[in-house]
Amino acid sequence: MPDPRKPGERGAALLTVLLLVAVMAVVASTALERLALATRMTGNGGAIDQARAFADAGAEIARLRIGDLIAANPGKTTLAGNWMGTPQPIAVPGGMASARVRDAGNCxxxxxxxxxxxxxxxxxxxxxxxxxxxxxxxxxxxxxxxxxxxxxxxxxxxxxxxxxxxxxxxxxxxxxxxxxxxxxxxxxxxxxxxxxxxxxxxxxxxxxxxxxxxxxxxxxxxxxxxxxxxxxxxxxxxxxxxxxxxxxxxxxxxxxxxxxxxxxxxxxxxxxxxxxxxxxxxxxVKLTTGFFGVDITVDVGGTQLVERVLIDARQSPARLIRRNWGSGA
The missing domain is CATH 1.10.40.60 (EpsJ-like)
Known part of the structure; x- marks a missing residue:
């Protein structure tokens, strides 16, 4: 049976359908972009959490080693052992990490x-x-x-x-x-x-x-x-x-x-x-070091993070008393 509507009405209906399809396409595209962004953010957040966990572990290792350094010679802290400023590698799964120790009281x-x-x-x-x-x-x-x-x-x-x-x-x-x-x-x-x-x-x-x-x-x-x-x-x-x-x-x-x-x-x-x-x-003027600073750099899956901690070694055991984070080296 022939369509009783006039040609102009049929054209308007077609245009409406096309506009609706276009709007739906835009909405779908936006939704997909947001989903992709959310997925990336979730992945990045997981990588950052993992990097922080590795950095925290590195800080704990440094704290223990600093305690050993002080215990080995309680009356004098020297540069023996090349511990100051030398990057010390830390093994982490799927990435790289290093710790650099300094005398945080020389300032x-x-x-x-x-x-x-x-x-x-x-x-x-x-x-x-x-x-x-x-x-x-x-x-x-x-x-x-x-x-x-x-x-x-x-x-x-x-x-x-x-x-x-x-x-x-x-x-x-x-x-x-x-x-x-x-x-x-x-x-x-x-x-x-x-x-x-x-x-x-x-x-x-x-x-x-x-x-x-x-x-x-x-x-x-x-x-x-x-x-x-x-x-x-x-x-x-x-x-x-x-x-x-x-x-x-x-x-x-x-x-x-x-x-x-x-x-x-x-x-x-x-x-x-x-x-x-x-x-x-x-x-x-002192012969020993009471405060140590440690910079831990972690690179996991392309995510790089730096954790800086301050360790108080004036009493045993040494204590981690301050930390902050940043991105990049």
Missing amino acids: FNLNSVVAGDNEANLKVRPVGISQFQALLQALGVDARQAQVAAMSLGDWIDSDSVPQPGGAEDETYAQAARPYRAANRFMVDASELRAVHGVTPAIYDLARPWVCALPTADLSPININTLLPDQAVLFAMLLQGQVSVAQARQLLAERPAEGYGSTVQFWAPLASQGINPLEEAANQ
């Missing part, structure tokens, strides 16, 4: 600009501030800029709201384009230094390789048996202008192969040259 502890263990009662420590200023000046920062940055760092961490001369408290930070307040607590990560008044991007870039945020207000525990000549700026910091960075580098290069057996042995040649550190600085 300026940003939290040492205050004294106290209770964050409700942190007071400025002048010797810590003067050491940070000396470090910045040894790195080439102008004396006035270094002083402002050091004073402001003390104000950033101490518990009160009264700025030191040249320092900065809440009133200064309230005038920023995006107002904020001083932390008045210990730093957890050295990157927090960027928020401190007087620390310009240029100063931060200079200081970052030499600073750390240890979980203590103790003065930087510099181990003279592991401090490298390339880290001479930290030794010059302790002596606050009594030696140049070049002189400090030479002194470290002359260290006995077996390391120093006592701090008296270390300071004696310097004393004969009229170089005498402040008592606090003399006491902060």
Whole structure:
């Protein structure tokens, strides 16, 4: 029987059907793309979880080996065994992993600009501030800029709201384009230094390789048996202008192969040259390492992850006290 509808109506119906088919095709295509994306995300998530598990295992292996290192010679931590900075391979199924250990105490502890263990009662420590200023000046920062940055760092961490001369408290930070307040607590990560008044991007870039945020207000525990000549700026910091960075580098290069057996042995040649550190600085020099940093890199199925951990070896057994993750090497 012939279709009673007019040709125009039949054309409109056909167009409607074609549009409906096109819409369904788009919907189906979108659904397939989302399914594929979800599948990839699930796969990536599984790979990341696996990589983290391998990294955690690597951190535990490093913790145990660091405990063995300390136990082998409790009175002295030296570079014997080539443990520092050398990538140590870790066997993992279907991928590669390595751990790199460093002395995490050979740095300026940003939290040492205050004294106290209770964050409700942190007071400025002048010797810590003067050491940070000396470090910045040894790195080439102008004396006035270094002083402002050091004073402001003390104000950033101490518990009160009264700025030191040249320092900065809440009133200064309230005038920023995006107002904020001083932390008045210990730093957890050295990157927090960027928020401190007087620390310009240029100063931060200079200081970052030499600073750390240890979980203590103790003065930087510099181990003279592991401090490298390339880290001479930290030794010059302790002596606050009594030696140049070049002189400090030479002194470290002359260290006995077996390391120093006592701090008296270390300071004696310097004393004969009229170089005498402040008592606090003399006491902060160590023969052993209390904090170790470990970077574990894992590559599994094309997924790369880096885990960075801080290990406290001041008491036995050594404890993992901080960790963070990143991607890439």
